[in-house]
Amino acid sequence: DAMVIQNPRYQVTQFGKPVTLSCSQTLNHNVMYWYQQKSSQAPKLLFHYYDKDFNNEADTPDNFQSRRPNTSFCFLDIRSPGLGDAAMYLCATSGLTSNQPQHFGDGTRLSIL
């Protein structure tokens, strides 16, 4: 059973057209993460939430925003996607303690036309 679910699996949008990616979890984990991963690169953290406490990485572009309306759901909004934003976007969850592994969703592959 999928525990971290990302929809859609593939998303195509037009240059400059806002897009929202969604993530839900059935693990009741406090912490949720959004990563961007480009081909042959490591996942790069964009945001993370400790419960509703939002943490923005310093080099995350302003074009990216996130919402977490409740424990189960988290959204990634890209306000004006550029060609450089084409990537795999990964959502992950973990418990609060430092030794808790992350559980990743299958990701959403975003293409920009």
Add this chain to the structure above:
Amino acid sequence: GQSLEQPSEVTAVEGAIVQINCTYQTSGFYGLSWYQQHDGGAPTFLSYNALDGLEETGRFSSFLSRSDSYGYLLLQELQMKDSASYFCAVDEYIFGTGTRLKVLA
């Protein structure tokens, strides 16, 4: 800043043992994790070291030496399905550069 360096690619044959190294520069962290990622798939957790020494989980073992700023993942009895990318990570969300492992028949 924090950085974790890994070899970009490692090749080994089925049945062999391979070690993937991770050297890091970071001011402090709780633990070192390892993740496996197949092409097109999501990272999956393999192992975690909070303390120095060796942690063994089946065919996979992981080692940490904080004094040497160094860790490694050891894969034994390699199988074709082990062909994937492997990432070390500190504090769960700072990932290393990644190592692509190719297992040959």
